[in-house]
Amino acid sequence: MQNRKATANDVSLIIDIWERSVMATHHFLSVEDRQEIRKEIPLYLPHVDVRLWYAKGACIGFSGINNNHLEMLFLDPGKIGQGYGRQILHSLIRDFHIQTIDVNKQNGNAVRFYLKSGFKVIREDATDSAGRPYPILHLKYADH
Template identity: 50%
Template sequence: MNNRRVTENDYQKLVEVWERAVKKTHDFLQVNDFQTIKVELPTYFPHLEMNIWLIEERIIGFSGMDGDKLEMLFLEPNDIGKGYGKKIVATLIKKNQLRLIDVNEQNQSARIFYQKMGFEEYARSEIDNAGRPYPILHLQKNCI
């Protein structure tokens, strides 16, 4: 598995990965919110350190960091559960000093995944950053 920085030419591919991943993992998301986020998503990319993750030339997912915080990590649905997420997070911890993650409370599989990776809940918000009614769990890396 390797990675490279995202370019503007990748944006449409990333939105397609996001769409497939969210349909698989975010069954709690209302259709109108899904559509709104899908349109807004590319506007966030230039503000984050975006990486596309590949096996050979095949995209398996992407990540977006803001300093030491993981703002987004999405994998192709067929690549979930194969250890790629663990490798990506481990790489981001080592190379980017990843320390903070927000996760939707309703996304139990992501919550469990990050807890297994050593992240612990330190706060909770009733709404997401856009004011939508999706509680967010704020996680930080356990530094023991």
């Protein structure tokens, strides 16, 4: 698996992967909130180290890092459940020293994925960072 740093030319690809992934995994989001978040993404991307991830020559997802915090990890929905997320996460831990992650509590598959990968819940907020009614779990890698 390979990755490369995203550029401004990749924004439409990132938004496309994000939108398809969210449609497949974030059923708890209201349509209005999903549309609002979609508009926020291009404003947020310059503030994180965004990596595009490739397998067999095709882009399968992206991640966003801020210091040692994983801000986002989204896979093409057709690639979910094939081990790519685990490979990416292990690479992020090993090569980028990821220690913490925030995840929507209502995204049960993601919560199970991170817990199974060695993260532990250290705190919970009742809303997301924008005050929307989506509880956030703050996770820390158990080895740190």
